[in-house]
Amino acid sequence: MGLFCVTMLCVIPLCVAVCPNSWLRYEQSCYHVGHTSFNFLDSQRHCEHYGASLVNLETRDEIAFLRGYLMLLSDQKHWIGLSDEETEGIWKWYPSEKRANVTDWQPNDNEPNGGIAANCAAIWAGYNYHWVDDSCSERYPPVCELVDEQAVIVG
Numbered sequence: 001m002g003l004f005c006v007t008m009l010c011v012i013p014l015c016v017a018v019c020p021n022s023w024l025r026y027e028q029s030c031y032h033v034g035h036t037s038f039n040f041l042d043s044q045r046h047c048e049h050y051g052a053s054l055v056n057l058e059t060r061d062e063i064a065f066l067r068g069y070l071m072l073l074s075d076q077k078h079w080i081g082l083s084d085e086e087t088e089g090i091w092k093w094y095p096s097e098k099r100a101n102v103t104d105w106q107p108n109d110n111e112p113n114g115g116i117a118a119n120c121a122a123i124w125a126g127y128n129y130h131w132v133d134d135s136c137s138e139r140y141p142p143v144c145e146l147v148d149e150q151a152v153i154v155g
């Protein structure tokens with residue numbers, strides 16, 4: 001095996017997907033910080049255009065990685081794939097519907113505090129890159145995540 005991997009770097013028996021241009025590798029995923037602003041759903045569609053999804057932050061390490069990266073970029077505000085649109089107060093990753101088990105809400109302002117008017121989550125420089133809930137119709141650039149198993153393996 002391995003020899004037929006075209007878009008993969010292969011260290012037999014392990015194939016590591018190469019991230020697309022301008023995407024950043026961390027652990028088993030590639031990340032893309034968007035520059036164009038969209039509402040939450042159009043942000044997800046924008047990520048899907050790359051075969052990716054809005055970023056899902058499942059671990060403390062992944063949260064810290066992305067927070068540090070956005071700090072470096074000094075970017076203002078980005079959608080992440082977290083929503084409580086379906087049930088108020090129950091925050092789930094989009095589109096997997098998995099409940100968030102670790103979160104990074106801004107601690108000093110009682111986030112998430114927007115109730116039914118704010119059902120989507122963003123990372124915001126104004127909160128030192130912690131999370132804020134916001135109206136899903138607001139427009140911010142997305143952070144997209146391409147998980148390795150989502151990558152197209154050309155065989």
Ligand SMILES: [Ca+2]
Nearest residue numbers: 056057058145
């Ligand atoms: Ca992830």
Ligand SMILES: [Ca+2]
Nearest residue numbers: 084115118119
């Ligand atoms: Ca809400």
